[in-house]
Amino acid sequence: MSYFKTSKVMLSTAAALMLGTASTANAETTVALVLPGSIADGGWNAGAYQGLQALKADGFDVAFSENVSQADIPAVVQGYADDGYDLVIGHGYQFGSLFAEISEEYPEQAFFATTSAPGNTEIPSNALYVEFRYTDAAYGMGALAALMSDGKAVGVVGGGDNPTTQGMAKAFVEAAEATKDGLKGYAIVTGDYNDAAKGREAASTMIGNGADVIWHTADITGIGAIEGASSQGAKVIGMFAEQTELAPSEMGTSLSANNAGLVQEVAKMVADGSFEGGGMWEPALGFSWLPLYGDTTYNTDLISEDTWAKFLEIWAKVDSGEIEPAS
Amino acid sequence: MRFSLEKRDTPLVSGWSIVAMSVLAVLIGMALGGILFLPFEASPWEGYQSLIGNAFFSKRGFGYTLVTATPLMMVGFGTIVAWRCGFIFLGFEGCLLIGAMGGTMVGLGALEGGILSSTAPALVIAIALAWGATLGALWAGLVGELKIRFGGNEVLIALMMNFLAIYLVQYLVAGPWRVVGDMPQTERLPKDLWLPYIVSGTRLHAGFLVAIASGVVIWVVMAKSRAGFEMIASGLNPRSARYGGIQVAIRQRQAALIAGGLAGLAGAITIYGVHHRLLDGLSDGTGFVGIVTALLGRMSIPGTAIASVLYGGLSVGGDAMQRQTGLPSSIVLIVQASIVLLLLATEVLRTHRIVFSRKKKI
Numbered sequence: 001m002s003y004f005k006t007s008k009v010m011l012s013t014a015a016a017l018m019l020g021t022a023s024t025a026n027a028e029t030t031v032a033l034v035l036p037g038s039i040a041d042g043g044w045n046a047g048a049y050q051g052l053q054a055l056k057a058d059g060f061d062v063a064f065s066e067n068v069s070q071a072d073i074p075a076v077v078q079g080y081a082d083d084g085y086d087l088v089i090g091h092g093y094q095f096g097s098l099f100a101e102i103s104e105e106y107p108e109q110a111f112f113a114t115t116s117a118p119g120n121t122e123i124p125s126n127a128l129y130v131e132f133r134y135t136d137a138a139y140g141m142g143a144l145a146a147l148m149s150d151g152k153a154v155g156v157v158g159g160g161d162n163p164t165t166q167g168m169a170k171a172f173v174e175a176a177e178a179t180k181d182g183l184k185g186y187a188i189v190t191g192d193y194n195d196a197a198k199g200r201e202a203a204s205t206m207i208g209n210g211a212d213v214i215w216h217t218a219d220i221t222g223i224g225a226i227e228g229a230s231s232q233g234a235k236v237i238g239m240f241a242e243q244t245e246l247a248p249s250e251m252g253t254s255l256s257a258n259n260a261g262l263v264q265e266v267a268k269m270v271a272d273g274s275f276e277g278g279g280m281w282e283p284a285l286g287f288s289w290l291p292l293y294g295d296t297t298y299n300t301d302l303i304s305e306d307t308w309a310k311f312l313e314i315w316a317k318v319d320s321g322e323i324e325p326a327s
Numbered sequence: 328m329r330f331s332l333e334k335r336d337t338p339l340v341s342g343w344s345i346v347a348m349s350v351l352a353v354l355i356g357m358a359l360g361g362i363l364f365l366p367f368e369a370s371p372w373e374g375y376q377s378l379i380g381n382a383f384f385s386k387r388g389f390g391y392t393l394v395t396a397t398p399l400m401m402v403g404f405g406t407i408v409a410w411r412c413g414f415i416f417l418g419f420e421g422c423l424l425i426g427a428m429g430g431t432m433v434g435l436g437a438l439e440g441g442i443l444s445s446t447a448p449a450l451v452i453a454i455a456l457a458w459g460a461t462l463g464a465l466w467a468g469l470v471g472e473l474k475i476r477f478g479g480n481e482v483l484i485a486l487m488m489n490f491l492a493i494y495l496v497q498y499l500v501a502g503p504w505r506v507v508g509d510m511p512q513t514e515r516l517p518k519d520l521w522l523p524y525i526v527s528g529t530r531l532h533a534g535f536l537v538a539i540a541s542g543v544v545i546w547v548v549m550a551k552s553r554a555g556f557e558m559i560a561s562g563l564n565p566r567s568a569r570y571g572g573i574q575v576a577i578r579q580r581q582a583a584l585i586a587g588g589l590a591g592l593a594g595a596i597t598i599y600g601v602h603h604r605l606l607d608g609l610s611d612g613t614g615f616v617g618i619v620t621a622l623l624g625r626m627s628i629p630g631t632a633i634a635s636v637l638y639g640g641l642s643v644g645g646d647a648m649q650r651q652t653g654l655p656s657s658i659v660l661i662v663q664a665s666i667v668l669l670l671l672a673t674e675v676l677r678t679h680r681i682v683f684s685r686k687k688k689i
Binding site: 032039063064065066067069070071072074075076078079080082083093094096097101120 | 530608
């Protein structure tokens with residue numbers, strides 16, 4: 001795979017041989033997807049389910065369980081593993097330490113969790129995690145917001161107060177101020193992912209201080225930020241899912257997580273024997289994150305072709321590591 | 328054509344009639360549930376085949392069924408003791424969580440640097456189960472005391488105390504007991520502290536044997552001992568029991584302690600046999616479903632054990648059915664709930680018969 005690089009891979013030769021010869025054709029590869037939420041949530045879980053459906057269309061033998069509570073996750077995952085599924089995908093942070101713990105019991109099967117590897121455990125060679133590169137993504141959005149801005153500032157509304165959100169907020173501000181001279185970058189970390197009113201308030205505060213482009217890194221709080229910002233005439237950038245519908249004429253683009261792509265790609269790795277576990281998979285930014293505006297990538301009413309080209313240039317530099325956010 | 332319910336002269340009590348009605352209820356539940364499969368183009372036949380096959384006719388699946396049935400049985404046995412003594416206790420969910428918390432507390436003390444770190448693993452497990460049972464007993468005992476001493480409503484107090492237990496566990500796993508750099512849960516207990524698996528190729532752990540043993544003990548106590556007789560008499564009619572010289576308050580206190588102890592033990596067993604760590608959402612309604620299995624089992628020990636295994640099978644098989652058919656999880660839950668509801672409804676047919684009659688023209 002030319003578009004991704006593996007990092008911290010500690011693959012044992014034995015596992016490589018076992019997994020490499022396990023199956024070579026799609027039809028022989030069985031893939032199970034375990035979802036903590038509903039396949040109809042229109043966001044995080046729905047994306048992964050779409051990937052699974054695409055695999056089914058490609059001839060994979062697939063199965064899924066949705067709405068699995070945290071207490072039931074071990075039994076459901078072990079159920080699939082015991083059934084002999086070649087690949088068990090756990091979609092979310094809930095699967096982080098579980099896969100590190102149980103994958104050793106199933107050395108001939110592969111496990112993939114769409115979250116970062118747990119820091120305090122050694123990762124078995126048949127468990128794989130993914131690095132979403134949130135800080136790099138935030139840097140890209142900071143640059144895009146700056147390029148879209150006609151005013152004196154841009155802002156980001158953060159969700160839960162954790163190191164990831166803080167890192168993203170700093171990277172956004174850093175990128176915005178580095179991209180356009182004299183532009184001010186604001187960040188408000190609300191401390192809550194599920195409070196639309198807080199998001200609206202945070203967006204209004206930054207707009208009151210001159211911001212004319214608002215991005216967010218929160219779920220429901222972010223929706224509040226988009227609605228608040230767009231109702232005051234500011235431009236917005238969506239996050240995690242394709243959010244054009246929330247503010248069609250103010251939305252520049254949405255940076256949506258490519259969960260469908262991740263699921264499909266790892267299944268194909270297992271099918272062709274190139275699956276390498278034991279650490280984190282670090283896909284290219286352009287693979288993990290897709291700028292989407294309806295059926296296209298960006299809103300041509302708000303972003304000119306020239307501006308988009310400038311953004312893509314910065315995006316590529318961040319992806320290659322030429323630009324590295326300080327935060 | 329219309330139908331009505333007519334009271335039977337003598338209720339049906341034979342085992343065969345109960346089995347026949349239960350099978351009928353399950354079949355009707357499945358048929359009704361099968362209709363919901365149709366919009367999803369899933370085959371009810373294949374679905375139910377995987378449900379029954381996985382839950383009862385595969386070694387591994389049946390192991391899971393018994394694992395799921397273990398805490399249900401123990402809560403069911405607790406329900407029998409409490410309810411037959413006239414103590415309508417609904418706080419098993421809380422007792423189970425408190426027992427799980429107590430068991431985990433001992434297990435964490437046996438980790439490196441803990442006060443029990445040099446204790447033999449088997450002894451640690453024994454202490455943990457005993458401590459879990461003790462805390463569960465005290466938790467229910469508190470409700471019993473409030474009812475007996477102050478005339479408090481045990482239903483309300485127990486339900487409110489369930490919330491206390493839920494939030495206490497949430498606090499512990501998100502706060503002081505949280506494993507560093509991970510989700511809200513405690514560290515996983517080392518393998519030598521797990522209850523041993525008793526059948527190879529399955530996850531059936533030794534806790535199942537504890538559940539069976541507790542069932543035998545409860546049966547002996549309730550059916551063969553003076554204490555059991557007095558508890559049942561207290562439940563049937565407290566006034567006449569008092570008149571007969573039975574100390575109803577003491578028997579109800581004892582019933583509360585036994586019921587809570589069983590649920591607490593079930594919680595500790597769930598930690599050492601299944602999860603091997605304390606986590607939020609651990610009980611997931613087990614404390615209530617256990618009451619349902621006792622009701623389905625007509626408040627008898629063997630009946631409750633069978634109902635728990637059937638419910639466990641329904642749960643394990645339901646998961647397998649969802650995997651097999653790809654149906655939304657809500658449909659599987661509706662099928663499960665329909666079967667349980669219809670099983671409970673068959674109670675009416677023991678005392679009543681359905682009479683069909685033609686409409687008469689006047």
